[in-house]
Amino acid sequence: MHLSLKRELIYLINIKMFKFFSSSNIYFVIQRLIEFINSIFFLILLIGLTFALVLSPPDFLQGDAVRIMYVHVPSAWIGLACFSLITLLSVLNFIFKIKNFYFINKSAAPIGLLFTCLAIVTGSLWGQPTWGTWWAWDARLTSMLVLMLFYILYIVTFKFLKKEELIIKVSSIIAIVGSINLPIIKYSVEWWTTLHQPASIKITGSSSIHSEMLVPLMVMLLAFLLYAALIFLMKYKTEIIRIKKKNIKRN
Amino acid sequence: MISNFITMNGYGLYVWLSFGIVFISCAVVYLKTKKTLKKYEQEFLAELKALTLEEKNKALENSKVAQQILATSSKAN
Numbered sequence: 001m002h003l004s005l006k007r008e009l010i011y012l013i014n015i016k017m018f019k020f021f022s023s024s025n026i027y028f029v030i031q032r033l034i035e036f037i038n039s040i041f042f043l044i045l046l047i048g049l050t051f052a053l054v055l056s057p058p059d060f061l062q063g064d065a066v067r068i069m070y071v072h073v074p075s076a077w078i079g080l081a082c083f084s085l086i087t088l089l090s091v092l093n094f095i096f097k098i099k100n101f102y103f104i105n106k107s108a109a110p111i112g113l114l115f116t117c118l119a120i121v122t123g124s125l126w127g128q129p130t131w132g133t134w135w136a137w138d139a140r141l142t143s144m145l146v147l148m149l150f151y152i153l154y155i156v157t158f159k160f161l162k163k164e165e166l167i168i169k170v171s172s173i174i175a176i177v178g179s180i181n182l183p184i185i186k187y188s189v190e191w192w193t194t195l196h197q198p199a200s201i202k203i204t205g206s207s208s209i210h211s212e213m214l215v216p217l218m219v220m221l222l223a224f225l226l227y228a229a230l231i232f233l234m235k236y237k238t239e240i241i242r243i244k245k246k247n248i249k250r251n
Numbered sequence: 252m253i254s255n256f257i258t259m260n261g262y263g264l265y266v267w268l269s270f271g272i273v274f275i276s277c278a279v280v281y282l283k284t285k286k287t288l289k290k291y292e293q294e295f296l297a298e299l300k301a302l303t304l305e306e307k308n309k310a311l312e313n314s315k316v317a318q319q320i321l322a323t324s325s326k327a328n
Contacts, residue, residue: 027319053270054256064259068269075273114280122269129265227277234284241291244316248298 030237037230045223051216059213068126070216074224076119076144080185082112082228083147086154087179090172102168105175106158107235111228113151120144131195139188140196143181150178295320 052070059066086108089101123141124134135141157171189198200209207214259266299307299317311317 025319027316031319049270053266058260063262065262065265067259067262067266071269071273110280114276118273118276121272125265125269125272129262227281231280231284234288238284238288238291240316241288241295241320244320245291245295245298248295248302248310248317 027237027240030233030240034230034233034237037226037233041223041226041230044219044226048216048219048223051219056213056216062130065126065129066213068122069213070220072119072122072126073217074221075115075122077221078224078228079112079116079119079144079147080182082108082115083151083175083178084182086112087175087182090175093168094172102164103236103239105171107232107239109151109155109158110235111231113148113155115224115228116144116148116151120148127195133195136195138194138196139192140185140194143185143188146181147178147185150174150181154178292320 048070052067056067056070058064086105089105092098093101093105120141123144127136128134154171154174157167157174161167161170188194189196201207201214201217209217257263257267295317299310302310
């Protein structure tokens with residue numbers, strides 16, 4: 001009974017829920033999405049940059065150095081979001097063995113690594129004028145560095161391991177172990193005394209950031225998200241072609 | 252006003268360097284990803300062309316994605 005229920009659940013997930021990803025029209029859908037993102041991306045980026053560099057006011061304490069926030073914060077959020085997605089899909093892949101998740105994770109990991117690195121570098125460039133140092137072994141900074149190392153480890157498994165089964169197992173373990181670091185990053189500024197400021201934007205409760213800074217931040221986040229989606233779709237498309245190429249050889 | 256915009260009241264180096272690094276890195280990753288995608292598309296098409304007519308028809312019949320790759324690449328060319 002239990003087994004048949006599980007089988008039914010797997011069937012539902014495979015056939016119904018993820019029909020979009022397994023659809024034979026996926027290649028066309030991806031192509032349309034890429035074209036759509038290309039058509040709006042530069043406009044949104046231009047609006048975001050105008051707000052971030054010209055229209056938004058300087059901070060009363062940090063002055064114009066606060067403008068670094070408009071590239072630093074979206075980068076850090078996307079870096080964290082990508083790893084959360086990778087962990088979630090790794091767990092689901094472990095249980096339900098859905099191969100598409102493996103390809104989604106493989107396509108998302110380099111994007112997460114890029115944005116985590118950018119968050120660290122721009123954070124360092126923000127730290128120098130505000131804290132007087134490029135780097136400190138502070139809880140938030142160190143935990144972000146650990147995240148970057150987990151990303152590198154994750155990507156290395158795809159590069160160096162040959163057997164797909166083994167890659168799925170090892171990369172899933174890395175993602176699940178690495179996910180322990182995610183709440184540490186989030187709460188590091190509350191649990192320890194750190195140089196890094198506490199969160200100004202809260203999903204629950206009131207944010208301490210003024211709308212004149214919040215709007216440009218959200219527009220820049222949208223531009224970064226569109227860019228991340230564009231790279232993801234291109235990488236996913238590459239994976240599809242790679243599989244089809246293998247199939248042609250087999251036939 | 253323009254000099255204020257460039258110097259950012261003394262923070263120009265940090266602000267412009269941050270934005271510059273972000274956009275250059277993103278542009279490099281975009282171009283690299285696009286190049287890899289193009290390479291795989293061309294290799295796929297070359298392999299498809301190398302097949303005999305019968306094999307090609309069979310491959311296209313069996314794979315809707317192969318048809319779509321062929322269609323989108325011929326549209327792009």
